[in-house]
Amino acid sequence: MGDDDYDQFYKVVLVGDATVGKTHLLSRYVKSRLPKAPTATVGVEFATRIVQLSNGRKVKAQIWDTAGQERYKAITSTHYRRAVGALLVYDVTKETSFKNAAKWMEELRQSAEPDIVIMLVGNKVDLADKDPASRQVYYDAAQEFANQNGLFFYETSAFTDINVKEAFERLLQEIYDQE
Numbered sequence: 001m002g003d004d005d006y007d008q009f010y011k012v013v014l015v016g017d018a019t020v021g022k023t024h025l026l027s028r029y030v031k032s033r034l035p036k037a038p039t040a041t042v043g044v045e046f047a048t049r050i051v052q053l054s055n056g057r058k059v060k061a062q063i064w065d066t067a068g069q070e071r072y073k074a075i076t077s078t079h080y081r082r083a084v085g086a087l088l089v090y091d092v093t094k095e096t097s098f099k100n101a102a103k104w105m106e107e108l109r110q111s112a113e114p115d116i117v118i119m120l121v122g123n124k125v126d127l128a129d130k131d132p133a134s135r136q137v138y139y140d141a142a143q144e145f146a147n148q149n150g151l152f153f154y155e156t157s158a159f160t161d162i163n164v165k166e167a168f169e170r171l172l173q174e175i176y177d178q179e
């Protein structure tokens with residue numbers, strides 16, 4: 001597909017606590033590989049990918065990563081401006097990252113488009129699969145939080161490539177369907 005051959009343009013932002021795997025998810029999705037270490041200070045603001053939805057429509061997704069400013073309220077307004085979708089990421093092995101999802105959700109609804117479509121993503125499910133005792137956030141609890149707040153929800157692994165494409169593309173599809 002050519003670079004300018006698309007029907008819709010969507011800006012999507014990644015949010016969530018530091019170290020939940022945002023940069024790894026983006027790299028996995030856009031480049032089909034994991035980032036070259038170290039990732040915490042990578043200066044790349046966004047990556048783009050043209051995606052064909054199941055209805056045949058082509059969407060250009062411009063996906064914005066954070067560059068280590070994950071402290072609450074530290075992310076600049078530029079990050080959120082005109083974002084129509086978000087991946088709100090937590091780590092299934094880190095309870096605090098899930099607790100903070102509520103704060104990230106509020107910040108999104110205040111700073112991005114008010115009707116922003118949000119995909120809640122529980123990342124690092126490979127760790128919970130390998131060692132069930134490491135899981136701190138249960139699937140059902142996250143699904144319930146998602147249902148209560150009108151979010152879509154997937155558990156993912158950037159490492160073993162579980163549900164990464166599915167989470168990004170379901171989000172794009174839902175943005176398309178909402179318009």
Ligand code: GDP
Binds near residue numbers: 040127159
């Ligand atoms: P960010 O701060 O949210 O951008 O997180 P990073 O993408 O930099 O990842 C933080 C750390 O988590 C790194 O050490 C990664 O190797 C690790 N990580 C990211 N995704 C996964 C995953 O799906 N599974 C596991 N086991 N580790 C991950």
Ligand code: MG
Binds near residue numbers: 023024066068
């Ligand atoms: Mg990062």
